Amino acid sequence: MVDLSVDISGLKLKNPIMPASGTFSEDLAEVFDLDRLGAHVTKTITRGWRDGNPTPRVCEVNGSMLNSIGIPSKGVGAFIEKVVPFYAHYETPLVVSISGNTADEFATLCSEVSVPGVAAIEVNISCPNIEEDGKAFAIRPSSTHDVMRKLRAATDLPLWAKLTPNTGETSEVARAAEEGGADALVVANTILSMAIDINTRRPKLGNLMGGLSGPSLKPIALRMAYQCARATSIPVIGCGGISTVEDVIEYLIAGASAVQVGTATFIHPTIMLSLIDGLEDWLSNQGLSSVKDLIGTVIDGEQDEAVVFMEAAP
Amino acid sequence: MPERIETMDDVPSIKAFELPLSVKSNEPVNGEYRLLVLAAPHDILKRCRAGQFFHLLCPQAGGETPYLRRPMSIYGFYPEKGELHFLYKVTGAGTRALASLALGDRLNVLGPLGEPFTIADDWQDLVLVARGVGLATLAPLALEANRLGRRLTAICSARHPDYLMSTDYFASLGADVITLTDAEGTSDLDNLEKVIEGLIADGRADAFYTCGSNRMLRLLQTIGERHGIPGQIALEQQMACGIGMCHCCVRPFNRGDRQVHLRVCREGPVFDMMEAIAW
Ligand SMILES: Cc1cc2nc3c(=O)[nH]c(=O)nc-3n(C[C@H](O)[C@H](O)[C@H](O)COP(=O)(O)OP(=O)(O)OC[C@H]3O[C@@H](n4cnc5c(N)ncnc54)[C@H](O)[C@@H]3O)c2cc1C
Ligand SMILES: Cc1cc2nc3c(=O)[nH]c(=O)nc-3n(C[C@H](O)[C@H](O)[C@H](O)COP(=O)(O)O)c2cc1C
Ligand code: FES
Numbered sequence: 001m002v003d004l005s006v007d008i009s010g011l012k013l014k015n016p017i018m019p020a021s022g023t024f025s026e027d028l029a030e031v032f033d034l035d036r037l038g039a040h041v042t043k044t045i046t047r048g049w050r051d052g053n054p055t056p057r058v059c060e061v062n063g064s065m066l067n068s069i070g071i072p073s074k075g076v077g078a079f080i081e082k083v084v085p086f087y088a089h090y091e092t093p094l095v096v097s098i099s100g101n102t103a104d105e106f107a108t109l110c111s112e113v114s115v116p117g118v119a120a121i122e123v124n125i126s127c128p129n130i131e132e133d134g135k136a137f138a139i140r141p142s143s144t145h146d147v148m149r150k151l152r153a154a155t156d157l158p159l160w161a162k163l164t165p166n167t168g169e170t171s172e173v174a175r176a177a178e179e180g181g182a183d184a185l186v187v188a189n190t191i192l193s194m195a196i197d198i199n200t201r202r203p204k205l206g207n208l209m210g211g212l213s214g215p216s217l218k219p220i221a222l223r224m225a226y227q228c229a230r231a232t233s234i235p236v237i238g239c240g241g242i243s244t245v246e247d248v249i250e251y252l253i254a255g256a257s258a259v260q261v262g263t264a265t266f267i268h269p270t271i272m273l274s275l276i277d278g279l280e281d282w283l284s285n286q287g288l289s290s291v292k293d294l295i296g297t298v299i300d301g302e303q304d305e306a307v308v309f310m311e312a313a314p
Numbered sequence: 315m316p317e318r319i320e321t322m323d324d325v326p327s328i329k330a331f332e333l334p335l336s337v338k339s340n341e342p343v344n345g346e347y348r349l350l351v352l353a354a355p356h357d358i359l360k361r362c363r364a365g366q367f368f369h370l371l372c373p374q375a376g377g378e379t380p381y382l383r384r385p386m387s388i389y390g391f392y393p394e395k396g397e398l399h400f401l402y403k404v405t406g407a408g409t410r411a412l413a414s415l416a417l418g419d420r421l422n423v424l425g426p427l428g429e430p431f432t433i434a435d436d437w438q439d440l441v442l443v444a445r446g447v448g449l450a451t452l453a454p455l456a457l458e459a460n461r462l463g464r465r466l467t468a469i470c471s472a473r474h475p476d477y478l479m480s481t482d483y484f485a486s487l488g489a490d491v492i493t494l495t496d497a498e499g500t501s502d503l504d505n506l507e508k509v510i511e512g513l514i515a516d517g518r519a520d521a522f523y524t525c526g527s528n529r530m531l532r533l534l535q536t537i538g539e540r541h542g543i544p545g546q547i548a549l550e551q552q553m554a555c556g557i558g559m560c561h562c563c564v565r566p567f568n569r570g571d572r573q574v575h576l577r578v579c580r581e582g583p584v585f586d587m588m589e590a591i592a593w
Contacts, residue, residue, distance in 0.1 A: 018568060022559075022560070023555070023559060023560065024559055025558055025559040026326070026560055027323065027557045027558035027580065028557065028559060029326040030326050030327070030328060030329040030557070031329075031330050031331070031332065031424075031557065032328070032329055032330065043532070043559075044562075052561060052564070054377065054564075054576070055551070055562070055564065056552055057552075057562040057564075058382070058552065058554045058560070058562040060380070060381040060382050062379070062381075063379055063381050064381065065382060065554065067560070067562065069560060069562055072564070072575070073562050089324065089325045090325075136336050143441070191441070214381070218579060231440075265555070265559070266382060266383070266554045266555045266556075266560065267371065267382070267383065268332060268371075268560075269330075269332050269555075270332050270420075270423060277357070
């Protein structure tokens with residue numbers, strides 16, 4: 001028996017596979033037993049009601065997708081009344097994803113969702129759809145630090161900060177989140193992108209721009225997960241483009257302690273189960289008795305040469 | 315943990331399945347439409363209902379790489395034969411790839427999904443109005459009406475008589491079939507309205523069923539309001555997950571005096587005809 005359990009700053013998960021926010025809901029319970037997952041992560045909620053973005057809200061691009069769903073939300077009241085009790089049926093810990101337009105509103109929501117039945121709060125400081133032109137707290141270290149401090153003061157629950165690839169300062173933002181009080185980092189959200197229909201000359205998304213997810217995102221999010229694992233001492237949860245067991249293993253080797261699976265669930269609703277089984281088989285074939293033995297085992301001692309190579313490239 | 319409002323027995327039961335099915339046939343029906351027949355287990359077929367759909371993982375074929383699944387209405391489900399049928403129009407990358415499937419190939423399907431049509435106890439005379447591929451969605455309703463012993467009038471519209479589909483099928487289920495075509499100049503809305511008003515005058519219209527067309531929806535809403543006749547419509551919207559998670563498939567509906575956004579894959583694809591908003 002391989003031990004698949006992992007520890008995310010004191011929160012014990014029976015396996016390192018969980019859904020990514022916005023690509024999972026209670027509805028999936030009609031396809032498989034949700035208690036097989038390492039954690040349940042909800043769609044981001046906001047304090048008040050939100051309708052979300054205009055349609056079309058998704059399109060596909062070369063074996064990946066763009067979305068501009070926005071954050072349709074029924075508000076925190078409905079969430080606590082209806083959604084939290086639903087997940088209480090399961091043993092699996094519930095992680096609630098939240099977002100706010102201002103740091104204070106964000107912090108208020110954070111304390112409002114700190115209710116029994118919630119095991120951790122994932123703070124979506126990275127969603128490119130809400131803020132004008134895709135700006136988000138996690139683009140800059142200073143705004144990341146400020147909002148995380150307010151959130152830290154608002155709850156005693158573990159706080160997971162979800163970072164954005166739409167920044168040029170990954171390691172700095174990761175450190176700012178840690179210093180601000182994050183217990184773990186979720187790396188990463190979608191990349192702000194665009195697609196145009198050449199016949200109509202109109203953007204393919206109603207919101208003009210949206211977030212890229214799926215396999216195309218993986219090398220970028222994997223690089224970020226690696227950078228964040230090196231830059232901080234809190235656990236990193238890898239997210240972006242995972243659709244095979246090899247992808248999961250790559251993230252774990254890069255330094256992630258667990259992973260989130262998003263778009264792949266739209267293609268194969270039961271994929272997370274295959275990933276759990278596949279990971280167990282792979283570890284066992286490798287003669288490893290615990291998934292923890294794999295985490296952060298990347299061999300990266302030849303950095304200087306890699307840099308030289310990149311500089312030499314045309 | 316919060317107080318358990320419901321017991322563990324209330325954990326949702328499994329209703330939809332993701333599995334590969336093998337192709338029994340995949341033939342053109344006419345110049346535009348194809349019929350795909352899959353061998354399906356009894357377990358799944360017995361759960362299918364008229365108006366529901368499957369989310370199909372189209373293969374990669376001919377250099378096309380459809381990524382997201384494609385929703386398709388159940389055209390027919392036959393537990394006794396172990397068959398699941400889809401009638402589809404080849405329009406883009408996904409359906410072109412579907413058209414490449416040959417006998418014995420496997421197709422990964424997810425379903426059955428969505429809310430089916432319902433037939434209220436006092437709806438004895440049903441009127442089904444459909445055009446083109448909309449017939450695919452309404453066909454299993456004829457089977458259900460027949461099973462329940464209801465009378466059915468099927469008004470089938472198409473560009474050309476050659477593109478009329480399922481008329482024999484409807485007739486074989488005891489439906490009165492009325493065909494209207496552009497080529498014969500009979501499919502315009504004024505004529506459709508006359509035909510429907512005729513049915514109402516004969517006491518042959520307790521409820522309407524339609525799908526897909528904006529113009530038909532408006533017309534049926536107007537007639538429905540005029541005579542107090544209810545109805546249901548199957549709607550389409552682009553889908554990613556097909557099971558309610560992603561919220562990409564929402565459409566606006568009138569509910570009382572407000573507008574609400576509902577997910578076509580989850581709260582639909584079948585909706586109250588009067589609540590639907592023409593587009
Ligand atoms: C509930 C439901 C039932 C349907 N039943 C049938 C049926 O029985 N027979 C049939 O021929 N067609 C049906 N359709 C429409 C069918 O899903 C689309 O024609 C198909 O997805 C087009 O895919 P494509 O790759 O060939 O076209 P493309 O134009 O290349 O598709 C690109 C994208 O647009 C989406 N899309 C395009 N047209 C539609 C549409 N009309 N509705 C929803 N998404 C669309 C596709 O899913 C894909 O994501 C149904 C749609 C829905 C929502
Ligand atoms: C349709 C859709 C909706 C999403 N909604 C949210 C959301 O509400 N909050 C959030 O933090 N991330 C959201 N995401 C981003 C995912 O959680 C994830 O970070 C991203 O999709 C990358 O992972 P993937 O490539 O495995 O999908 C959404 C992604 C998709 C595709
Ligand atoms: S397609 Fe995802 S919610 Fe309807």
